[in-house]
Amino acid sequence: MAEKILLVDDEKDFVEALAERMRARGMDVSTATSAPDALAQTDKESFDAIVLDLAMPEMDGLEALKRFKEKNPQLQVILLTGRATVEKGVQAMKLGALDLLEKPADIETLSRKIKDASARKMVLVNKAAEEKIHDIMINKGW
């Protein structure tokens, strides 16, 4: 099954080129050029993974990451940044990012990370489903 991912970066050229290459690798890719736009999209659809630029005008990556996690803790976010610092990396990991990659990133590495994220999400979703079933079994035992 095709991974459904969202690319968020303020550079339109970058985000579109990357999206096209991902699609060529058989992924279902959506794009957003700002954090609010991305948040709006996650409201409408669910994604297996989100690739998020750290430095963006209006709202930066860390702030966006916090919002994503607030809405849906199961969301798998991979940060992509041109100006990585240890401080930012640690902060991102604490906020629940799956990984942090430096620009310019290798497409294969990124793909692998996305697949990992997608798998993780599956596990989490399955686990949640199991718990739900378990709940139903317990509470609505008939």
Added chain:
Amino acid sequence: MSITEAIMAKFKPEFWATGGGEPGSGRRVLNFRRTWEQAILLMLGVSLVPLLALAHLDFQVTRNHAENEMALRTGRLLNDNMRAVSFFLQERRAALQFVIQTHTLAELADERGLALNLEGLRSSVGGFVDLGLFDGSGRHFRYSGPYSLQDLDYAAESWFQEVVTAGVHISDFYRGFRDDPHLVIALRRDMDDGSFYILRATLSTEWFNAQLAQFKRSGYGEAFLVNRQGIVQTPTMNYGEVLQRVRLPELPSFTEEFRVFPGVDEDGRELIIGYAVIPDAPFILMVIQRKSEVLRSWVQTRLVITAFVAVSIILIILVILGVTTRLVNKLYQADHERIKAMQEAEQVGKLASVGRLAAGVAHEINNPLAIINEKAGLMRDLLVHGNQETRLVRMPVLLDAIREAVERCAVITRRLLGFARHLESRWQEVRIQDVIEEVLAFHGKEAEYRNINLCVDVAPEVPVFVSDRGKLQQIFLNLVSNAFAAIGDGGHIYITGTMKNEAQVLVTVTDDGTGIPAVDLKRIFEPFFSTRTQRGGTGLGLSITYGLVRELGGNIQVESAVGVGTRFFVTLPLNAAKLQDGREENANSVG
């Protein structure tokens, strides 16, 4: 090179050739030569003035004292001798009086009577040469003594006339008939029948000579007798022959009984002159001393003291010269070290700002590079997987996008190169707005990402002026970097440029960041003061900024409130170039 020049070159301290106003933060704090001169003058002043004043005062006081002493001693000697002379005369007169009172004329006129009395007077009081009796007509009718003066007629002699009228007479010294200086004492004895006779005694000068010569031996000048007309009566070494006028340019008027006063002799030497009128006698005792002789011991003491003072002065001058030169030289060397350290620090600061720029540029270049990376990757994908048609359609578009990204990189590198080129010190026409915007351009992305509001407001009346563009860049780069560090995301930086007055531009850099505590505010321009040492601050940024502003002939001030923000005021002169030229001329003329 002459010998004096060689010596000068050997002793000339290092700082001698330096002027005061060398440009640069390498600028000397002091004009060492002037400092040296001032220190020397001050130290010489405070040490020599009291010394000389004391020496002078001591000279005056001791001189006055010596002169007073001299006058006192002269007076005392004068008094003593006057009494001796006076007593001598009175004694003789009293003896004669006794003789004339206790003998009748007959007894005296007797052949043996006068001789016996003369003998008696000689052996008892002494000093008598002869005795004589005169009748009312002046005839010397009886004489006893070594000369043959019997029966000479004295009626015309002045002493005879005087004794006839006054009853008693003490004469001046005179030669008379015997041609040997002597003086006479004559007494008149009235008879019951109205006639009278006169007893006359001659006194030799021996006693006077001996008495006054004794004074001379004491070493305090000369004592001698003169009469009221100033005729010398007893021998003197320097002031005239006996019975001649006293040899002094000015003769005192002898109006007072006793006087000591300064005078000069005929050769112009200073004298202390004292005189005392001998009572009941026509004599005046004079005591004359040479000032130079009397003051000799004082002059000798003085010479020793003067020599001591002179040696002290020479020593003091040498010590002051030595110590001051050494100290100023140390100061100069310390300053030299400081300048070297500052220059190194400046270099470090320059490198730090270049480093900061490089970091900013690297971040900015990363974005277009990422685009190029993705576009190139996409092209590769197309080449490997795509068909001919899509390749032909897509490739040119992608290539254009790559070129566009490359152009973006080029803009950034060009900007960096331009900035780096300006970092070299060069005086040129500068539009302050351009400099500020150039600096802000490097922070553009950061401002965008951190939502920082940058506002530049340069008044249109601020003219293009000549300044050092590189230094201005560094100044504002440092201030803007600091502002960026101080504010949080979404903060504001406000830069204004206005004319402070006709000759100065005022640029303010304001942020609404954390602010600086009042305690630190005083120290922020000090080298190595930093509150960010843990985070890689060197503490040099603002001190270098301060140095740079000063080099441009400007001034930098700061005001800040914790939690409100910080504002830097940079005042720059419009005619800094002229200052610079003047300074170079100075340096040239000195060097």
